[in-house]
Structures are given as structure tokens and as C-alpha cells.
Amino acid sequence: MxxxxxxxxxxxxxxxxxxxxxxxxxxxxxxxxxxxxxxxxxxxxxxxxITPQFLVKLPEEIDAGGGIGPMLFNSFYVLFLSLLISLPIGVGAGIYMAEYAPKNKFTEVLRICVESLASVPSIVFGLLGLAIFAEYFGIGLTILGGAVSLAFLNLPMLARVTEEAIRAVPNDLRNAAFALGTTKYQSIRTVVIPVAMNAIITGVCLVAGRAFGESAVILLTAGLSTSGAMWDFNLFSPGETLAVHLWYVQSEAIVEDARQIADMSAAVLVFIVLLINLVFRVPLWFNNRKVKR
The missing domain is CATH 1.20.5 (Single alpha-helices involved in coiled-coils or other helix-helix interfaces)
Incomplete structure (x- = not known):
């Protein structure tokens, strides 16, 4: 052989x-x-x-031909507010857990708690927001309550994704930065975070897509109606979003073209989620080009 x-x-x-x-x-x-x-x-x-009028027109309760203007605006408004709250806290918590937190039983328990919260059903956060804003503070179903509740929903995932991304950065890069005389904060800002940026932005992208299409939290905290205005920036107005409107039209609406409105709303929702993923990929492309240079 x-x-x-x-x-x-x-x-x-x-x-x-x-x-x-x-x-x-x-x-x-x-x-x-x-x-x-x-x-x-x-x-x-x-x-x-789908027509431009459908995207900016007010919805109809009885007659056919309604639009999704206020709900579409509320979806972006609530998403922006929730990211404005959750991004600094979630990313900061992830950096702390990966770089500054001491290795002891308390931090291990804290990490387990964060992982557990990341897998909690969204309706639980909706009930929490309902108890806090509608019952305890007595402000009712508002955009503010929906945005903060969505931020609560996103925080555990953001913290875990950021922590894992930071931990994945090789220690050799940190040691090289320290050898050049940088402080810990400088090494994190100039070396660790740029290297981990791809994974962090991917986590933000997942969180943003989830928040934009979330319905259970918004239904319980922001309500099933709007103020009737197209551009309503009042934080204490009811904040029905596109995902909630899609559920309502598909299940309870009495207009004769409810099925067509539901199909168009679903298409807009999916298209915007895909667009959000594309928009968040742009910083990744620029970051990859910088790394290659």
C-alpha cells in the first residue's frame, strides 16, 4: 500500500x-x-x-382609505427616545462589566441577572411600565411611558452585547496601548471601543429593529390611539405605533379595506426594519475601511 x-x-x-x-x-x-x-x-x-398619501394620511375609523401617518411618526419618535435613554446606559454598563467591574460573586450574580432580564418576555416590561407610569405616576398611556419601557426592554441586551464585544478584544492590544503610556480610559476610548465597534453596532441594530416592531410593550404603556395630529412631539400624548396599528387593523378594525391596510402596514414595517439594518451597517463599513488602512 x-x-x-x-x-x-x-x-x-x-x-x-x-x-x-x-x-x-x-x-x-x-x-x-x-x-x-x-x-x-x-x-x-x-x-x-403604497402611496405617499397613505404614509402621511390620518387613519379612518369607519370610511375606507385611511393612512398610517401618526402611527409611523410615533414609531420613529418612540424608537428615538428609547435609544436616547438605553444606548448610554446599556453601552456604559457593558463597558463597566467588561473593564472595571471586579471579579467577585456580586458581579457574577449581576451578570446572571442581566442575562435573565434579556430573555424576559416583552409583555412583562409592558406590565412594569403600565404599573409605573399609568398607576403609580398616574400619567396614563403616553409616548413617554412607551419609550422608557422600551428602554428597559433594550438595556439588558445592549449591556450583554457590549460586554461580550469588549471582552473579545485581544489583551495584546490593551497591553500595547499601556506600553505607549495611555491611561485605562484612553486605551478603552482609542483602542478597545473602535475594535469592538462592529459587534456593538450589530447589537444596537438588533435592538433598534426589535424596538421598532414591538407591540406588546407599546400596547400596554402608550395605548391604542393617537392624538390625531401628524407631528405630535408631546411626550404625554397617546403613542400608538405602526406595529400596534397593524395588530388593531388586522383583528378589530371595521373599515372595509382593513385587510389591504394591514398588508400595506406590514410591508412598511418590514421595509423600515430592513432600512434600519442598512443604516446601522454604514458605520460598520466606514469602520472596516479605517481598520484596513
Whole structure:
């Protein structure tokens, strides 16, 4: 037998390696096909009939031809407010847990608590927001309550994603920065965070998409109605969002074109979530270009 002839064991290993490769590629192809089919089905039913008037018009309760203007504005407004609250706190907490927190039982318990909160159903945060804003403070169902409750929902995931991204940065980079005479804060700001930025922005992207399409939290804290104005920046106004409106139109609306409005609303919702992912990818592209240079 030639020295280059594979043994029986090696042939079996080679067979299973190729078999596993084919299976994983096939599984990935099936998942991609399912995602494309799902997106095509939702977008094809709604996008061809969407008009600029539909995006800015007020909704109708009885007559056909209503729009989604206030709900679309509330969706972006609540998303902006929730990120404004959750980003500094969540990213800061992740940096603290990865770089400054001492390694003891308290921080381990704290980390377990954060991981547990990240997996809590969103309706629990909605009930918490309802208890705090509607019952304790007595301000009712408002945009402020919805935004803060969404921030509560996003904080655990942001903190965990940031912590894991910071921990994934090699220690050699930190040591090199310290060797150049930088302080700990300077090394984090100029070395660690730029290297971990891709993973952090990916986490922010996931959080933003989840917040934009969230309905349970908004339904319990911001309500099922709007003030009736297209551009209402009042934090104490009711804040029905597009996701909540989609649920309402699909389940309880009595207008004759409710099904068409639901299809168009679903298409707008999916399209904007895809657009949010694309917008958050732009900083990643610029960051990758800087790293390559």
C-alpha cells in the first residue's frame, strides 16, 4: 500500500466531513430561501399599493382609505427616545462589566441577572411600565411611558452585547496601548471601543429593529390611539405605533379595506426594519475601511 493512500479511518472521516459540509450548506440555503420567501410574500402584498398619501394620511375609523401617518411618526419618535435613554446606559454598563467591574460573586450574580432580564418576555416590561407610569405616576398611556419601557426592554441586551464585544478584544492590544503610556480610559476610548465597534453596532441594530416592531410593550404603556395630529412631539400624548396599528387593523378594525391596510402596514414595517439594518451597517463599513488602512 502506498504511503499516500488514505486509511479506512481517514476515508470515513473524510466522508463525514464532506457529508456535514453539504448538510450545513443545505441548511443555510433552506433558511435563506425561507427568509426570502417570507420577505417577498409580505412586501409583494403591500408595497405595490403604497402611496405617499397613505404614509402621511390620518387613519379612518369607519370610511375606507385611511393612512398610517401618526402611527409611523410615533414609531420613529418612540424608537428615538428609547435609544436616547438605553444606548448610554446599556453601552456604559457593558463597558463597566467588561473593564472595571471586579471579579467577585456580586458581579457574577449581576451578570446572571442581566442575562435573565434579556430573555424576559416583552409583555412583562409592558406590565412594569403600565404599573409605573399609568398607576403609580398616574400619567396614563403616553409616548413617554412607551419609550422608557422600551428602554428597559433594550438595556439588558445592549449591556450583554457590549460586554461580550469588549471582552473579545485581544489583551495584546490593551497591553500595547499601556506600553505607549495611555491611561485605562484612553486605551478603552482609542483602542478597545473602535475594535469592538462592529459587534456593538450589530447589537444596537438588533435592538433598534426589535424596538421598532414591538407591540406588546407599546400596547400596554402608550395605548391604542393617537392624538390625531401628524407631528405630535408631546411626550404625554397617546403613542400608538405602526406595529400596534397593524395588530388593531388586522383583528378589530371595521373599515372595509382593513385587510389591504394591514398588508400595506406590514410591508412598511418590514421595509423600515430592513432600512434600519442598512443604516446601522454604514458605520460598520466606514469602520472596516479605517481598520484596513
Amino acid at each position: 502506498s504511503a499516500f493512500t488514505p486509511s479506512r479511518k481517514n476515508r470515513r472521516s473524510l466522508f463525514w466531513d464532506r457529508f456535514a459540509t453539504v448538510c450545513f450548506y443545505g441548511l443555510g440555503a433552506v433558511i435563506m430561501l425561507f427568509i426570502f420567501w417570507l420577505l417577498f410574500t409580505i412586501l409583494s402584498r403591500g408595497l405595490p399599493w
